[in-house]
Amino acid sequence: MTAQARVLVVDDSPTMRGLIKAVLRSDPGIDVVGEAGDAMEARNAIKQLNPDVITLDVEMPNMNGIEFLDKIMKLRPMPVIMVSTLTNRGAEATLAALELGAFDCVGKPLPGDPSPFSGLAETVKAAARSHRHRPDPGAADHSAPSAPAYAAPSDYQPSRKIIAIGASTGGVEALIAVLTKFPANCPPTVITQHMPATFTKSFAERLNRLCAPQVKEAEDGDRLEIGRIYLAPGGTRHLEISNALAPRCILTDGDPVNGHRPSVDVLFNSVSTLAGAKAVGIILTGMGRDGAAGLLKMRQAGATTIGQNEKTCVVYGMPRVAQEIGAVGIQLPLNLIGEEILKSTTTTSRKDRVA
Secondary structure (H helix, E strand, O other), X not given: OOOOEEEEEEOOOHHHHHHHHHHHHOOOOEEEEEEEOOHHHHHHHHHHHOOOEEEEEOOXXXXXXXXXXXXXXXXXXXXXEEEEOOOHHHHHXXXXXXXXXXXXXXXXXXOOOOOOOOOHHHHHHHHHHOOOOOOOOOOOOOOOOOOOOOXXXXXOOOOOOEEEXXXXXXXXXXXXXXXXXXXXOOOOEEEEEOOOHHHHHHHHHHHHHHOOOEEEEOOXXXXXXXXXXXXXXXXXXXXXXXXXXXXXXXXXXXXXXXXXXXXXXXXXXXXXXXXXXXXXXXXXXXXXXXXXXXXXXXXXXXXXXXXXXXXXXXXEXXXXXXXXXXXXXXXXXXXXXXXXXXHHOOOOOOXXXXX
């Protein structure tokens, strides 16, 4: 029998702590071992209770959740799930937490929400199953030969290809690691990252500050252009690509697919139909199986397909399923994926290999 995930709930609001505890205790695979109202109480509780996972409020008195997370990651690394208000301010703070090493983020429910904290229990159990907190996204996989840092050549010229990327848990750091290697004239790139609705706009802005290409939250009708990266808006509609007159983004209504809207499978399916072999598909760290079937369709259509390997994934879920069903042509550690994408957009033939 699998051991229960031992959880410490940290939030300054007794009401919110009660709601989180109720949601988690409804799952037999979770044991809520304690609660705390601020960082000082949480520090003592961690020492006494030795939890497997912490849920941590972003905005707390005295020491906020970001400052406390930074101390946890330095002194006693463990899986931490950030609980944030669904506001622009909350989104910015939560993205900072994910970059510091938080396992994932969940949004606090809005008034009248019929299913508050849906998915939190599964996220907690996934966090507890992780044997280590979070790998360094730039760390090399030492089972493979080391490689020098890669930079796109100054004369890099993109081919007429479209890049499509899917990610979930751990995707913030993974996408930063990949996209910061892209030159300003990268091929048009479309991304679906599972993330609450308010967070994707802030994440796109964050990526735009970090990356050479222009990054934006995708809007319906955006034309795919060289040097542009388009991030699917979270939580409301699916991102697809269409070719009415020229390749462009379209946002479509529809039921969640694999429990997600936007869904990576929906994006990949549209890319396979429109671009065929003139595409590169990448599946990064994440829970579940979203994107695996769509990546297989891309590969069957002739696209280059890349999967992140287990050693550098925060959660080896989506890439694992994709690998198992034969959707992944090239499996690589995270620090080599950006390089491989750029090589794949300037070459016409690469042999399948696993690193």
